[in-house]
Amino acid sequence: MRINKIEETPAFTISKIFSKKLSNRFAKTVRINGSLKQKIIHQNNTSDKSFQTFDRDYSRFAPSANIGFIDDQYGKFVRSYTLSFNTTVRIPTIQELAPLVDSTNIYYIQKGNLKLKESLPRSISPSFNHEDESSTNTLNYQMALTGGVTQSTFTDSVMLSEDNRRVSYVINSGKQECHQLWKFQQFYDRKSAGSQKLFHDDYLLLSQAIPKNKKNKANPAHCFY
Secondary structure, three states: OEEEEEEEOOEEEEEEEEEEEEOOOEEEEEEEEEEEEEEEEEEEEEOOOHHHOEEEEEEEEOOEEEEEEEEEEOOOEEEEEEEEEEEOOEOOOHHHHOOOOOOOOOOEEEOOOOOOOOEEEEEEEEEEEEEEOOOOOEEEEEEEEEEEEEEOOEEEEEEEOOOOOEEEEEEEOOEEEEEEEEEEEEEEEEEEOOEEEEEEEEEOOOOEEEEOOHHHOOOOOOOOO
């Protein structure tokens, strides 16, 4: 089997920077970036199996934006605040569209779905970072959150046939809301009598998908970023 994928992303991007400085005191900067993108994907699959030979084209509007603020207090600390919005396009794979049936497992049959559409995850991510520039009792930390909605998300559909065989295939199941606390880091650096101690704590909460459509509440899907 030979799989070819061609991706093109024509975009119109704008960027603006605002800054205010006071000599030897502080520097404050605001950065604004926005991009209007069109994601174009061509998928070509060639195989000695006729049902796995096909061409598919996808085209989706995928904008993104980023706003950042940096507060640099010279000799004291640097704090940065960021808010990002991103849109990605996930296309179905050959295993989801037209998989080969495993003949050795007669009680589980995985079918394909050539009617699958592309999935469109949209995410928004606020983050905060603090870097201490003092010479003693240094405290550095950062935190970020991620939330989003996935349109036409991929979900497994499983049915039980009359002869007790499980038949599975992938479908588009509407929208899924995703919430994720993905990183919190804290660094504490205390210098005393030439010695240095470092404490580092990480907290990670895996992403959880929450169906927006109540009919799909029993079958939550995964979030893809």
